[in-house]
Structures are given as structure tokens and as C-alpha cells.
Amino acid sequence: MPINFLKNKTILITGGTGSFGSNFVKYLLKNSSTKKIIVFSRDELKQSKMEAEIKDKRLRCFIGDIRDLPRLQRAFYGVDIVVHAAALKQIPAIEYNPMEAIKTNIIGTANVIDAAIDNNVKKIILISSDKAVNPVNLYGATKLCAEKLFIQANSYASGKGISFSCVRYGNVIGSRGSVTPLFLKQKEEGILTLTDKRMTRFWITIEQGINLVINCINNMKGGEIFVPKLPSMKIVDMAKIIAPTAKIKVIGIRPGEKLHEVLLSPEEAFHSKEFSEYFVIKPEFSFWHKQNYKTGKTLPINFKYSSDANNEWLNEKQMKQFLENL
Numbered sequence: 001m002p003i004n005f006l007k008n009k010t011i012l013i014t015g016g017t018g019s020f021g022s023n024f025v026k027y028l029l030k031n032s033s034t035k036k037i038i039v040f041s042r043d044e045l046k047q048s049k050m051e052a053e054i055k056d057k058r059l060r061c062f063i064g065d066i067r068d069l070p071r072l073q074r075a076f077y078g079v080d081i082v083v084h085a086a087a088l089k090q091i092p093a094i095e096y097n098p099m100e101a102i103k104t105n106i107i108g109t110a111n112v113i114d115a116a117i118d119n120n121v122k123k124i125i126l127i128s129s130d131k132a133v134n135p136v137n138l139y140g141a142t143k144l145c146a147e148k149l150f151i152q153a154n155s156y157a158s159g160k161g162i163s164f165s166c167v168r169y170g171n172v173i174g175s176r177g178s179v180t181p182l183f184l185k186q187k188e189e190g191i192l193t194l195t196d197k198r199m200t201r202f203w204i205t206i207e208q209g210i211n212l213v214i215n216c217i218n219n220m221k222g223g224e225i226f227v228p229k230l231p232s233m234k235i236v237d238m239a240k241i242i243a244p245t246a247k248i249k250v251i252g253i254r255p256g257e258k259l260h261e262v263l264l265s266p267e268e269a270f271h272s273k274e275f276s277e278y279f280v281i282k283p284e285f286s287f288w289h290k291q292n293y294k295t296g297k298t299l300p301i302n303f304k305y306s307s308d309a310n311n312e313w314l315n316e317k318q319m320k321q322f323l324e325n326l
Contacts, residue, residue, distance in 0.1 A: 003032040005218050012038040012079045014066055014112060015086030017046035019175040020127060023206045024083065024213070029056050040064055040075050041086065066108035072115035081217060082124040084112050084150075087143070089129075091256050094139045105142035106149070113153040113164065122161060125217055126150045128168040128225070130202060130261040133268075137256030147225060151283050154223045158288035163222030167213055170202025170230055170261060170307070173322050179235060180242070180323070187243040194239055195253045200260050200307040202230040203314060205322055212278075221291040223283035227263050227272075232310040233319065241319050264305035272299050279305065 011028065013021045016039030025037055038060045039047060047061040064071040066086050076082065087105050088094055094101040109126070116124045128147050131140035153164040171178050186192045204212075208228075216226045239248055253259070264272060264279055272281045273296030280293055314322075 003028070003214060006032040006034050006081075006214075008033065008035045009080040010034070010036040010038070010078055011081045011083065012040055012075060013083045013085060014040045015084075016061075017041040017043045017050060018085060019172065020206065020209060021083075021085050022046075022050060024085075024210050025050070025059065026054065027207075027210050029054065029058060034058060036060055038062055038075060038079065040066075040072075065104075066111055067103050069111040069114060072111050073118055076115045076119040076121055079119060079121050080123070082112065082116055082121050083127065083213060083217075084109065084124065085127040087127075087146075089139060091137050091139050094142075095137065095256060098138055101138055101142050105139075106145045109146040109149050113149060113156075116164075117153070117157050117160070117162060120160065120162065122163065123217055123220060124150070124153075124162070124164050125213065125220065126164075126166040127213070128166045130168065130170045130263050132168060133262045133265050136258060139256075151223050151225070152285070152287070154283070154290075155287040157222075163220055165216065165220040165222060166225040167216045168225055168227050168263060169204050169209060169212065170263060171204070172209055173203055173205050175206065179238070183239055183242045187246055190243075190245075191247050191249050192239045192243055193249050193251050194236055195251055195257060196259060197234075197236045197248075197250060198259055199235045199253075200232050200310075201235060202232055202261055202263060202307045202310070203322075204228065204230050205325070215277075221293075223286055223288070223290050224293075225268075225281040227279040227281060227305065229278055229312070230263070230310075231312040231314045231318070232307040233314040237316075238319060241316050242323065260306055260308040262304060262306045264303070266302045266304050269299040269301075269303040273297060274299055 015021050040062045062075045088101045129143045132143035135141040150164045273293045
């Protein structure tokens with residue numbers, strides 16, 4: 001179905017050669033009449049492969065780093081919408097190289113904000129993570145900071161018709177950072193490693209993530225965090241579905257890892273609204289004239305959206321369908 005509101009728009013995706021970015025680009029080129037799609041990333045090899053695979057004159061590839069503000073300012077010229085997906089995400093590598101994560105995930109995000117305001121980009125949305133809620137590792141802490149920067153960017157953009165918002169979701173099935181590729185590889189060896197049999201996670205497919213982001217861009221007012229309603233599944237159940245005859249070896253929970261993930265905390269629930277497909281976390285500190293969400297359901301006191309206390313769970317049939325589409 002054509003995405004009408006993107007007609008003749010120029011869209012830029014930071015981290016456009018990553019798992020989300022590359023699929024997002026293909027989806028937009030197929031389903032929208034965008035004027036131009038700009039991929040901004042550091043990976044020249046992936047950009048070259050993308051250009052060779054995608055024969056579409058609307059695609060533009062910019063080699064650049066979000067740490068480089070002048071390069072961002074050049075790339076953002078004439079852009080209508082920015083999807084900020086670039087980030088360092090590997091938890092052990094980030095813990096070993098903390099300043100590199102801060103430079104990319106925090107300072108780089110601040111650069112995206114500055115470049116967007118200076119170039120009068122109308123809509124800018126950050127791809128965040130469940131790790132940002134009550135973070136226990138540096139990756140989560142940097143994504144929390146990125147969210148805070150994006151929300152308060154609306155103060156600097158106030159009165160200019162520029163909006164900054166965030167979308168926060170869980171593990172993407174089949175992405176490079178998820179456990180799925182690891183289990184599929186270990187299946188061949190007959191032994192799957194599991195950190196804890198009690199562990200649960202929220203799950204979303206790449207296509208669901210893409211549709212979510214597009215919907216949020218269309219509906220964003222500025223200053224909110226969109227949290228989709230997602231199904232949960234125990235990691236041990238996923239392992240059994242992927243490799244039913246394999247042995248499971250419990251290796252213990254890893255440093256910086258949680259048993260369960262939270263997408264919406266009790267503290268955030270005080271200023272959130274519930275809709276049919278997602279929650280909206282409204283800005284708690286709004287130093288600008290914000291648009292109130294007059295519709296939506298008020299959440300109960302101490303409400304928490306956690307992967308272990310979810311009302312929706314993936315069954316074996318659903319997970320197998322997801323795996324078939326990888």
C-alpha cells in the first residue's frame with residue numbers, strides 16, 4: 001500500500017546500511033513516492049553493495065560519521081525527514097570502549113539534532129531500545145541519554161515547525177544483535193548455549209519495526225516516545241523451536257544482561273497514554289508549547305510493561321513463521 005504522506009519527501013537515514021536501515025530503505029523505495037532517500041553511514045563497502053543491488057535513482061549514499069557535525073550539516077541540506085538509527089550497539093565492545101560509545105551514541109546524537117535544526121528538517125525520529133529503561137550497561141545508558149537529548153531538542157526547535165520524537169522497541173528477530181542467528185548457527189553443532197532458562201524478551205520483526213517507525217513519523221507531535229505493544233517469549237522456548245533435538249547448555253547470565261526487559265517503567269507510566277497498538281510516553285519536562293494527547297487511556301498506578309508480565313506471548317507456530325521469513 002502506498003505511503004501517501006511521504007510523497008515527494010526527501011528522507012535521510014543515519015546508519016542506513018545497518019539491519020534496520022537497509023530494510024527500511026528497500027521498503028520505502030518499493031512502497032512510497034519519495035523524492036530522494038539518503039543513506040548516511042561509515043561503511044563504504046555496504047553502501048557499494050546496496051547501490052549495486054538497488055537500481056533506483058532516488059537512492060543516494062553519503063559516506064560520513066555522525067561524530068562529524070560539518071558532514072551531517074552538508075548531508076541534511078534539503079532533507080524533510082531524518083530517521084536516526086546510527087549507534088554502537090555491541091554491549092561487551094561498548095563496555096571495553098566506553099568513550100567511543102559516548103562519542104557516537106550521545107555526542108553523535110547531539111550532532112544530528114544540531115544539523116537538523118540548522119537545516120530546518122521538519123521531522124526527526126530516534127530509533128531507541130528497551131535497554132534505555134533502567135539501564136544496567138553503558139549501551140542502555142547512552143540510549144537513555146540519546147532519548148533525553150531528542151526530547152529536549154524540541155525546546156531549541158520551538159516555533160520553527162520542527163519535531164523530535166523517539167520510538168523504543170525490543171529485540172528484532174533475525175537482526176545481527178539478536179540471539180536468533182546464534183541459535184541457527186549452533187543448531188548445526190547440536191548444542192545451544194543459554195544464559196538463563198527464566199529469561200524473557202520482547203520480539204519484533206524487521207517489517208513490523210519498519211511499519212511502526214513509518215506510523216510514528218506520520219503521527220508524531222514532538223517530544224513523545226512511542227512504545228509498541230509486542231509479544232514476549234522465553235529464550236529457552238525459542239531455542240527449542242529453532243533446534244528441538246539439540247542440547248541446551250546453561251552458561252549463566254552475562255555481565256550487563258537482564259533476566260527480563262522493560263519497555264515502559266512505572267515512573268514513565270505516570271505521564272503515558274495507551275492506544276490500541278502502542279503506548280505514548282509524553283514529555284515530563286516540556287520547556288516548549290507541547291500538544292497534549294487528549295485521547296488515549298490513562299495507565300494505572302505502578303503500571304509496568306515488562307517482558308515477563310506481558311499479556312501477549314508468541315506461540316510455536318508464530319515463531320516458526322517469523323523464522324521462515326528470515
